[in-house]
Amino acid sequence: MTRVAVTGIGVVSPLGNNAADVLANACAGRSGIHRLEAPFAQRLAGALVASAQFDGSEHFDPPRLRMLDRVSQFASFAARQALAESRIDLAQADRRRIGVFLGTGMGGSQSSDDGYRSLYEDGSDRIKPFTVLLGMHNAPAAWIGIDHDLRGPNFTYSTACSSSAVAIGEAALRIARGDLDLAMAGGAEAPLSFGSLKAWEALRTLATIDAGNAAASCKPFAQDRSGMVLGEGAAVIVLEAWERAVARGATILGEIAGYGFANDTGHITRPSIEGQAAAIEAALSAAAIDPSAIDAINAHGTGTQANDGVETGAIKAVFGPRAARIPISATKAMHGHLLGAAGALECVLSLLAMQRQVALPTMHLHLSDPECDLDYVPNRVREGVAARTMISNSFAFGGANAVLVLRAAP
Amino acid sequence: MNTTIDRLRVLLVKDYKLDPATLLPDAPLEALGIDSLGVAELMFNIEDEFKVTIPGDPVALTTVGDVVRYIDDLVATQQPGAVAGNAAGLRTAPAP
Numbered sequence: 001m002t003r004v005a006v007t008g009i010g011v012v013s014p015l016g017n018n019a020a021d022v023l024a025n026a027c028a029g030r031s032g033i034h035r036l037e038a039p040f041a042q043r044l045a046g047a048l049v050a051s052a053q054f055d056g057s058e059h060f061d062p063p064r065l066r067m068l069d070r071v072s073q074f075a076s077f078a079a080r081q082a083l084a085e086s087r088i089d090l091a092q093a094d095r096r097r098i099g100v101f102l103g104t105g106m107g108g109s110q111s112s113d114d115g116y117r118s119l120y121e122d123g124s125d126r127i128k129p130f131t132v133l134l135g136m137h138n139a140p141a142a143w144i145g146i147d148h149d150l151r152g153p154n155f156t157y158s159t160a161c162s163s164s165a166v167a168i169g170e171a172a173l174r175i176a177r178g179d180l181d182l183a184m185a186g187g188a189e190a191p192l193s194f195g196s197l198k199a200w201e202a203l204r205t206l207a208t209i210d211a212g213n214a215a216a217s218c219k220p221f222a223q224d225r226s227g228m229v230l231g232e233g234a235a236v237i238v239l240e241a242w243e244r245a246v247a248r249g250a251t252i253l254g255e256i257a258g259y260g261f262a263n264d265t266g267h268i269t270r271p272s273i274e275g276q277a278a279a280i281e282a283a284l285s286a287a288a289i290d291p292s293a294i295d296a297i298n299a300h301g302t303g304t305q306a307n308d309g310v311e312t313g314a315i316k317a318v319f320g321p322r323a324a325r326i327p328i329s330a331t332k333a334m335h336g337h338l339l340g341a342a343g344a345l346e347c348v349l350s351l352l353a354m355q356r357q358v359a360l361p362t363m364h365l366h367l368s369d370p371e372c373d374l375d376y377v378p379n380r381v382r383e384g385v386a387a388r389t390m391i392s393n394s395f396a397f398g399g400a401n402a403v404l405v406l407r408a409a410p
Numbered sequence: 411m412n413t414t415i416d417r418l419r420v421l422l423v424k425d426y427k428l429d430p431a432t433l434l435p436d437a438p439l440e441a442l443g444i445d446s447l448g449v450a451e452l453m454f455n456i457e458d459e460f461k462v463t464i465p466g467d468p469v470a471l472t473t474v475g476d477v478v479r480y481i482d483d484l485v486a487t488q489q490p491g492a493v494a495g496n497a498a499g500l501r502t503a504p505a506p
Contacts, residue, residue, distance in 0.1 A: 062427045063443050066451070126457065129450040 001176040004256040005245040007088070008238030009348050010081030010186075012074045014050035014231050014335045018081065023352040027381045029361050031215035031334045033229045040194040045201055046208050048217050049192050050231030050336025067130055068143065069108030070190035074234035074341075075140035076147055079184050083148060086238040086250060088182065090148060099152035099180045100141045101171035102236075103163025103187035105340030106196060107137035107156075113193040140188045144236070152180055158340065161300075163187055165343025165394035165402040168237065169259030175239050182244075186236035186344035200230060203269075205304055216364040218337075220301035220330035221308045221376045223369035228302040231336025235344035254351035255407040257389065258287025264399030271307055271395055276300075276314035279401035283391060284318075287405040291319050294326060294405075295387035296359055298350045299376075300395045301330025302337055307395065309371040316374070327359035327377050327385060334363055343394035347404055350390045354408035359385040414460075414478045414485075421455050422474075435475030442474075456481060462488050 011018065014032025015025040025032075032050040041047035056065050056073040068076065079100075083090075090098075111134035118124045133139060138156040145154045153174070157167045164187020171185035191197075200206055207227040210217040219225040245252055260282025264275025284291060300311055308330075316323045331349050338345050353360050358381050365378040392404045419433045428442055439449065449471055453464045456477075462484040471477050 062425060063448070066425065067447075126454065129454050130447070133447075 002178060003242035004172045004175045004239050005242045005250070005252045006237050006254045006256065006351060007240055007245050007250040007252060008082035008084070008086030009253060009351070010078035010085070010236045011233070011345065011348055012052050012054050012078050013233035013235070013338070013345055014052055017052065017054060017077070019348065019352060022349065023356060026331060026334055026349055026360050027356070027358060029334065029363050029379065029381065031363060032231065033215050033218055033334070033336055035209070035214045036192070038194070043194070044197055046206055048207060048209055048214060048229045049197070050229055051192060052233045067133060069111045069134040069139060070232070071104060071108050071110070071188045072140040072143050074190060074232070075102060075188035075236065076143050078186065078188070078234040078236040079144040079147065082184065082236045082238045088238065094181060095149055095151045097152055097181040098150040099171060099174060099183045100144045100150055100154045101157070101167040101183055101185040102141035102144070102155070103157045103159070103165070103167035103340045103344065104137055104140060104189055105158060105160045105163050106189060106191050107158070108135035108139055109196050110190055110193045111135045113195040116195065140234075144184055150184065159400035159402070160396035160398055161337065161339050162343055162394035162396035162400045162402040163340035164235070165347065165392065165404055166261065166400070168256060168344060168347055169261065169402060169404060171239055172256040172259055175241055178241070181240060183239045184236055185239055186234060187338070187341035188234035189339045189341040190232045191230050191339055192232050197230060206230070207303060218303040218333045219364040220299065220303040220333050220362055221312070221369065221372040222365045223367040225303045225305065225308060227304050228332065229336040231338045233335070233338050233345060234341050235348045237344070237348065252409050254354065254409050256404060257407045258283045258289070258405030260284070260286050260403045262401050264401055266399070268399070269306070269397050271310045273310055273313040273317055275399060275401050276311055276393070276395055277317040279395070279403045280314060280318045280391060280393070283403035283405050289389065289405065292322065293389050294319070294391055296353075296385065296390045297326055297328045298346045298390060298392040299328050299330045300393040301332055301362065303330070303332060309369070311393065311395070312372045312374055324374055327375055327382060327387075328362070329353070329360040329377050330362040331360050333365075343392065343402065343404070346392050346394070347406060350392045350406050354387050354390060354406070357386055358383055359387070414481050415474070417459060418474065418478060418481065421452070421459055425451075425455065433474055435473065435478065437474045438472060439474065439477070452477070460485060
């Protein structure tokens with residue numbers, strides 16, 4: 001098996017639309033969470049979102065833009081950035097050996113929502129001709145392929161909140177096996193439509209608004225945590241075989257060293273310590289490393305009552321007494337829950353944090369929960385953390401638990 | 411009253427940011443960046459603008475002029491009282 005290098009990073013997120021801004025804002029503990037300003041906000045119980053400051057008309061020509069749901073705009077833009085950073089000369093590449101692996105939980109849900117509104121609310125018998133093309137889950141990946149003429153496998157993974165961790169893991173496996181020279185991998189999500197927010201609200205998983213500071217409403221691992229905040233964006237990375245990257249003089253930004261998946265069959269939403277621990281163990285096993293090799297963790301850390309206690313238990317189950325000494329970052333307190341893009345964004349944040357030698361903070365953690373008693377790097381970035389190997393956890397409804405093992409650049 | 415081609419130009423300029431000067435009757439739609447998918451969307455917008463219903467039957471529309479004639483036919487059939495907007499405008503357009 002070949003080692004898998006990361007040679008490009010692209011991102012659109014509530015913390016910024018390039019890697020440098022995202023890292024700077026995450027280190028500063030800034031929150032991208034805010035009250036939703038939309039005509040339908042008053043019909044939501046807790047109108048909180050983490051939106052990306054992104055205007056598609058600045059990046060796409062009108063004919064193309066009209067064919068892109070916001071989720072595809074994010075994916076295309078992030079892929080462009082990642083490819084540019086990788087400095088790959090596509091003209092010299094065998095395009096049949098370049099794949100696209102993208103995760104999304106909800107695809108073009110904004111466009112589907114628009115279509116339903118015109119049918120059901122406006123009473124129209126007509127629906128926009130592009131509705132299917134805008135809404136289909138594989139549109140973001142397809143557009144990346146079209147934009148850059150990438151003719152290898154073009155796959156979309158939809159495993160709810162672990163979609164993009166799965167996409168990156170599956171892409172890495174193909175690179176490691178030698179099936180492909182290069183892969184664009186990551187995830188995209190644009191779930192801030194009325195219908196989608198309302199559906200999540202009905203599930204009673206969303207955070208209530210912090211009366212004093214809306215931006216601090218998502219409080220992973222805190223006793224007063226009340227739920228998650230939906231966020232939007234995309235993260236796409238370029239993966240390539242280590243030797244090829246070295247041979248062409250690429251700047252290596254990190255390594256995907258392992259990927260584990262374990263399906264939790266106990267319940268459609270309720271997580272279990274066993275299921276999450278099994279995914280972590282599978283990832284460590286795939287990377288052929290001992291738990292003692294893990295220096296830091298990016299937690300799934302949604303800020304829901306259900307996840308954070310169970311995740312703490314899973315980390316203890318795998319790492320034993322050493323769990324208390326591993327810095328654990330729950331960055332969703334700042335960027336919200338990007339659902340199908342969350343794993344990719346957190347993979348990127350983990351790689352950037354290792355590069356910068358910091359542990360990112362878990363913000364808004366002031367009231368500690370006896371059930372969550374590990375080192376979550378509360379409220380302030382920790383400098384001088386020379387982590388070389390991290391795991392990034394992504395646990396999903398449906399029981400789809402995925403974990404990536406990430407290694408710092410040499 | 412604006413002719414059909416004027417009103418069509420407004421639609422195309424809005425959606426495709428095209429230069430109105432290029433939207434001559436003999437201009438091929440493909441060359442303007444309006445492929446078969448674009449035509450499907452254009453039909454939808456024409457229904458809104460001209461208050462007509464596009465029949466389900468496939469129709470071959472290659473140029474801007476084809477679209478104009480198609481609209482005028484629909485208006486003539488579906489809104490018998492309306493004045494056909496621009497047949498004259500098309501006839502006086504320069505020959506290809």
